[in-house]
Amino acid sequence: MVVKKTKRPMGKRKRAPVTAAAPDTGPGSVTAKQGALTTISAAAMTDPVSLLMSLTPSGAETTSTTSSLLTVKSSKAVARKKSSLATAQLIRRYHTLNKELSKCLARIDGSKYSSSTGSDQRRRQTADQTAVDLTRIAEIRQEMDDLGGLDMYQKASTLGQSKQRGGDSSKWLIPILESCHPELNKKAGPALKLLDIGALSPHNYQKYSSWIHTVPIDLNPQDPLITKMDFLEMPVPTDREKLFDVVCLSLVVNFVGDPTQRGEILRYSTRFLVPGTGVLYLVLPLPCIENSRYMDHELLVKMMSSLGYTTLVSHHFAKKLAYYAFRLDISPAEKELSSRAKSGTTQPLFPKKLRHDKPNRNNFCVILV
Structure with a gap:
């Protein structure tokens, strides 16, 4: 069975009468918009940040604000990453300086025995090495102070164990x-x-x-x-x-x-x-x-x-x-x-001994006497 569609008779549409109207002063009127723009311009000159936060109703404005917030968030992430890298670099540098300082001090301590024994040439070599170590010790301690000393190292380490960085x-x-x-x-x-x-x-x-x-x-x-x-x-x-x-x-x-x-x-x-x-x-x-x-x-x-x-x-x-x-x-x-x-000996139970002779390895070791 086929149902035929019937067309509605087309009548003439009545137009609304054109009459003189009072100036539109409602919230969407041209006058109101012009006043709002004037207010916004004044606000932008005094507090642009508050202005941005107030203009977030919907649509394109919300999208624009979201984009701005994402940019701020991205900037914070970049800053946080740079801070993390700087903290890690400070800790590594302080470790390196501390190890070098210990080596210099150990050589000087060992030279006390060497200076009283051995040939004259050996004693002169020991004295020269001691002078070099003393100069280097002064340089190391100065650089440590420039980094902020042990106090700054401790603060960096505390930051490194924060919850944001793994706890x-x-x-x-x-x-x-x-x-x-x-x-x-x-x-x-x-x-x-x-x-x-x-x-x-x-x-x-x-x-x-x-x-x-x-x-x-x-x-x-x-x-x-x-x-x-x-x-x-x-x-x-x-x-x-x-x-x-x-x-x-x-x-x-x-x-x-x-x-x-x-x-x-x-x-x-x-x-x-x-x-x-x-x-x-x-x-x-x-x-x-x-x-x-x-x-x-x-x-x-x-x-x-x-x-x-x-x-x-x-x-x-x-x-x-x-x-x-x-x-x-x-x-x-x-x-x-x-x-x-x-x-049955006074020698170290575990002396420093090479175990892995490969490139790009570090020199960490523990000696048990």
């Missing part, structure tokens, strides 16, 4: 401690005692304060809640009750320029932990492990085992950092006597 490294440790202490009653039991060496913030473990009691120390504290202390001068606890359950060395060992002192810090840490259950939390830049001529994962594990850290509880290689958790299974006194008895 501190403590979050990796928490599951490890929970696995090592499954019997721990976080609400009623005694809290774990944690020594945070080189602490940049006293609040790294604040979320876990119900079961972790933190003692933060640093050479140059950036917070009044951090105790000013050189770890190697910290008194060793004589009472077992005052020993720590956890010692944190996060990005501390690599900061020390002298390889022998790095080993001394690791050895000294054994005296602050509860034997059998104490955990050492060690964090190093990944290139110290994977791109060094003198160090790698296997050697580090052997070194730590020689100190009594015979159990590697866990380790993890992230993009830039290497995380380690070692358990102190043997008391430091027993382990030291055993190691010395076996070696």
